[in-house]
Amino acid sequence: MRFIRRRPVMIDLLVALGLCVLDLLVSWDTDRSGGLSGGVATPVYAVAGYLALVWRRRYPLAVYLVMLVHSILAYIVVPGFVPTLGVWLALYTVASRCSRLTSLCALVAAYVPTALNVADEVRRAPPAERSDAFLVSAVLGVLFTTIVFGVGRWVAWSRRQRQLVAELAAAEAVTAERNRIARDMHDIVAHSVSLMLLQAGAAAAVLTTAPASAARALQTVDTLGQQAIRELHHLLGVLDSGSSDPDATTPPNVAHIVDLVRQLSTSGVPIAFTVTGAPESVDPGVDVCAYRIAQEALTNIVKYSDVTTTAGVQVRWGHEEVVLDFRNTSNRRRRPGSHRLSTGHGLVGMRERAKAVGGRCESERLDDGTFHVVAVLPHRMPALLAGQAPAAQQSDRGRPASDPADSRPTVNAKPESSQ
Incomplete structure (x- = not known):
């Protein structure tokens, strides 16, 4: 060929x-x-x-x-x-x-x-056979000519169908990429801005009575802003590949969830974070998916938090799956002004992310008022989904699957007994 x-x-x-x-x-x-x-x-x-x-x-x-x-x-x-x-x-x-x-x-x-x-x-043909010769040659001639024409038109139709399928696949890929970028930008901006507003409000409240605490809160705002800029740069693919800053070139992964927990803890929300099981190597797409789900779940905790809110985050490693478990006793009503940071599709986005890598994400409010979100993600994306989701892989360009050695130590921002 x-x-x-x-x-x-x-x-x-x-x-x-x-x-x-x-x-x-x-x-x-x-x-x-x-x-x-x-x-x-x-x-x-x-x-x-x-x-x-x-x-x-x-x-x-x-x-x-x-x-x-x-x-x-x-x-x-x-x-x-x-x-x-x-x-x-x-x-x-x-x-x-x-x-x-x-x-x-x-x-x-x-x-x-x-x-x-x-x-x-x-x-x-002999005179006696001319009628038969006419009939046979006419039928065969017209038949073969029409068949040749029909085969040619079928080839043209098949070519157009393949082109149409390719165009539809390209359009779907563009739409999927746009949706992925929109979800990532929502997660990055909503999470960072929510914590920045929380810290800025705390700084304003203690600016005259506790200047040192206000300064620490403002420093946290600055750190969150820089982190958001780095993640947006990575998302848009405009970072210098030769940069010496590892945080600027390393995409988010499961090991970075502990950083999200620390940020939330410094915002005044008591949270317990634990890791059970031995961390395993996972596909890059699953790595980013787990981080984004954790980012959205923790952002929701901030949106609905008050002085009585407590939360717990658990990462459970299995042989074939990693489970992210989020629980919080948040108020059913949002923090004032937090509706401006949300598209109203946070839970839907988490479910779509999990489904895109072959996992699942569920949420419910328990009888005791605790809001529970659990995401179950496979270590390896199914081959069919991996072939249909190049965008998820591209978001981790230049980074191998998460290494168990990169996993951060277990951090308890609040003792387990406090839940």
Whole structure:
């Protein structure tokens, strides 16, 4: 197949010569041409016409017209020979590469050489068999001509379908990439800005009474802002690949969830964070998915938190899955102004993220008022999903799957017994 794609002209030349020889063997009446020795003009004429097929891919309609005229003139100037196979190949090329109207006109014109062939067959048949010769040659000629046309149109339809499928796949990939970027930007901005507002409010409240605490809160705001900028740079792919800052080039992963917990703890929300089981290596797409789900879940805790809120985050490693468990006793009502930071689709986004890597994410409010979010993610994305989600892999460009050695130590911002 590679040889054919690289040398189409040579292949068409061989096909043209082969059809020419076959047409001479089938259609040439050597008796009417003066025998093989006296009919040199017929093979020369046939080869001269069939050579036009070499350019059939580049000029399908022009080559078809040449073959059509070549066949009609043969009936007039070359006794006993009406070339047909070349016309059929040219008709197939027109039907597979030209418009429907052009193809239909070519089909109608192709019946002219067919009629001449029928007339030639009837002329050669004995008088008693001419009616049968007419019927057989007419039916076969029309049938084969129509079949060639139909095959060409089917090839054209198949080509258009493949092109349409490719365009739809490209459009779906663009839409999926846009949705991924939108979800990531929502998670980054909503999480960082929520904590920044919380810290800024705390700084304003103690600015005159506890300047040192206010300064620490403002320093946290600055840190959160820089982190958000780094994540946005990584998301948009504009970071310098040669940067020496590991945090700027390393995409977020499961091991970074502890940083989110620490940020939330410094915002005044008591939270307990534990890791159970031995950390395993996971696919890059699963790594980022776990981090983004944790980011959105913790952002929701901030949105609904008050002075009585407590929270717990647990990462449970299994042999084939990693489970992220979030529990908090947050108020059912949002913190004032937090609605501006949300698209209203946070839980839906978490479910979509988990589904995209072959996992699941569920949320519910328990009878005691605790809001519970649990995400179960596989260590390895299913092959089908991995092939359909290049964007998730691209978001981790340049980084291997998470290494168990990168896992951070277990941090308890608040003792387990406090829950």
